[in-house]
Amino acid sequence: MSRVTQNELKEYYAEVAEFVICSGKRKKAFMAELQNDVEAFIGENTEAGIEDVRSCFGTAESIAQSFLGNGDAAEIRKKIDIKNFLLGAVVAALLIYLAFVVISLIDVHTEAHGYMKEGMMMIKTVFFRGDII
Amino acid sequence: MLNTDNFKRGTVDLVVLNVLREKDMYGYEIVKAVQEKSGGNFELPLGTLYPVLYRFLENGYLSDRDEIVNKRLRKYYHLEEKGKDFYVKLLEEYRKISEGVNMILEGGDSK
Numbered sequence: 238m239s240r241v242t243q244n245e246l247k248e249y250y251a252e253v254a255e256f257v258i259c260s261g262k263r264k265k266a267f268m269a270e271l272q273n274d275v276e277a278f279i280g281e282n283t284e285a286g287i288e289d290v291r292s293c294f295g296t297a298e299s300i301a302q303s304f305l306g307n308g309d310a311a312e313i314r315k316k317i318d319i320k321n322f323l324l325g326a327v328v329a330a331l332l333i334y335l336a337f338v339v340i341s342l343i344d345v346h347t348e349a350h351g352y353m354k355e356g357m358m359m360i361k362t363v364f365f366r367g368d369i370i
Numbered sequence: 371m372l373n374t375d376n377f378k379r380g381t382v383d384l385v386v387l388n389v390l391r392e393k394d395m396y397g398y399e400i401v402k403a404v405q406e407k408s409g410g411n412f413e414l415p416l417g418t419l420y421p422v423l424y425r426f427l428e429n430g431y432l433s434d435r436d437e438i439v440n441k442r443l444r445k446y447y448h449l450e451e452k453g454k455d456f457y458v459k460l461l462e463e464y465r466k467i468s469e470g471v472n473m474i475l476e477g478g479d480s481k
Contacts, residue, residue: 253417263424267420267424269443270397270420270445271416271417271420273442273443273444273445274396274397274398274416276442277396277398277442277444278398280440292415293401293415293416294415294416294417295415295416295417295418296417299415299417299418300415300417300418300420303417303418303420303421303422304421
């Protein structure tokens with residue numbers, strides 16, 4: 238029976254997933270592989286604790302550093318910047334769209350409650366009065 | 371410790387390719403093989419091994435295949451011809467540098 242609890246493992250995986258910077262697809266594959274290898278390690282080392290897991294697999298920080306050190310740090314930073322820019326653009330577009338929808342709803346509401354019609358009627362009334370005279 | 375890490379980082383590629391020459395292995399198996407072959411002097415945390423393996427896959431030095439072992443998916447890495455060529459090149463470089471460093475160190479000791 239392993240000394241490592243499922244909660245400790247979950248916490249470790251969450252830490253690693255948070256620190257590692259790479260594409261979503263790569264991260265998913267990496268996390269799956271990490272979990273399988275951790276299971277294999279625990280299976281072979283039944284007395285292993287979470288500290289043994291950290292020692293064998295590395296801390297979240299050291300793993301993240303390996304991913305960064307392995308790739309071009311500038312390239313990764315550039316990708317993150319592009320991602321942030323696209324995210325900002327999407328949020329801005331959504332806010333503009335939301336503002337447009339709100340204004341349209343206010344217009345529809347105003348019209349549905351007769352405010353616009355009343356204005357039109359007044360103009361017509363003035364016209365008719367002019368014709369009669 | 372940091373110096374040891376830096377020193378080790380340069381040799382990880384060589385060590386990983388070396389153990390994969392023997393047979394196809396999965397991540398944890400590679401770490402165990404490295405530890406065993408080095409007499410426990412070369413510890414390679416698995417977390418730091420994965421990025422190396424992924425880079426080798428991208429470069430075509432390795433290929434991978436999934437196998438189900440004990441109801442779990444296990445990824446095995448296979449050394450390709452391109453990887454073998456790269457290993458030979460790396461080994462040559464390593465020997466050259468190692469020889470040079472030894473010459474410097476031995477020269478330094480004799481004084």
